[in-house]
Amino acid sequence: MKLTLAFSPCPNDCFMFDALVHQRIDCEGLEFDVRLADVEALNKAAFAGDVDVTKLSYHAYAYCARDYVLLDAGSALGRNCGPLLVSKRPISREEVASGALRIAIPGTYTTANFLLGLAFPAARNKTELLFSDIERAVLDGRFDAGLIIHENRFTYAAKGLQKIVDLGEFWEGETGAPIPLGGIVVRRSLPDAVKEAVNRLVRRSVEYAFAHRSASLPYVRAHAQEMSEQVMYRHIDLYVNDFSVDLGPDGRRAVELLFEKAKALGVIPPIEQPLFLDPGRVRV
Numbered sequence: 046m047k048l049t050l051a052f053s054p055c056p057n058d059c060f061m062f063d064a065l066v067h068q069r070i071d072c073e074g075l076e077f078d079v080r081l082a083d084v085e086a087l088n089k090a091a092f093a094g095d096v097d098v099t100k101l102s103y104h105a106y107a108y109c110a111r112d113y114v115l116l117d118a119g120s121a122l123g124r125n126c127g128p129l130l131v132s133k134r135p136i137s138r139e140e141v142a143s144g145a146l147r148i149a150i151p152g153t154y155t156t157a158n159f160l161l162g163l164a165f166p167a168a169r170n171k172t173e174l175l176f177s178d179i180e181r182a183v184l185d186g187r188f189d190a191g192l193i194i195h196e197n198r199f200t201y202a203a204k205g206l207q208k209i210v211d212l213g214e215f216w217e218g219e220t221g222a223p224i225p226l227g228g229i230v231v232r233r234s235l236p237d238a239v240k241e242a243v244n245r246l247v248r249r250s251v252e253y254a255f256a257h258r259s260a261s262l263p264y265v266r267a268h269a270q271e272m273s274e275q276v277m278y279r280h281i282d283l284y285v286n287d288f289s290v291d292l293g294p295d296g297r298r299a300v301e302l303l304f305e306k307a308k309a310l311g312v313i314p315p316i317e318q319p320l321f322l323d324p325g326r327v328r329v
Contacts, residue, residue, distance in 0.1 A: 116243065
């Protein structure tokens, strides 16, 4: 059986999926048509139902949960890894809260944008840009502030930008939970055996990546050509961790908290389906 598989060209995703893509693991008879795209493009492809298995933002999952279900493997979730709001000139949190700033964001349906809205509800003057273009747009004065994700977390200061607020720290301070950024979902309409196999394969691929760290380097480097190897591995180490192998009870609870808060704010539609592939499974 051949499935479409979509994820981002970012180092963490290439690191996690290298073993699956290059069949370094037993793929249990499944084949994958791989598509790489920016996170917001992945979100919109999921809304359109264009792929069988895809990475997406947790915020976006709320808008396509009817058609997709979340795997326990493959998530980007953790502590001290949240999106940052940055600027060229010193800006206080009070100024952000006033709603007067022009802010560049990496996508409406990104978890980063959800967290910005959670922390600063009045900050509505936002414009979508490709995440990799945000730093330059702020430096050029086109925006007062930019919401950065991925490897830009490691490059903004050297480029002359400064942090206004770490929205991951904000989330952890509010909830005490790790921050759910992105997850892997599979089409609900696929046979249960196939969905369960995909979850096993993603987990096996992540485990292989941890056990053979250098094996994925050519694949990671091929999609991060302008990034130093040091930044690539800092990116991987920040976003790929034990939660990427299995969400576990803490990860699942963090995901539930995100949706509970989003529902309470009225910013996501009701979700009637189970969030997780195996909602009754006891995790240890």
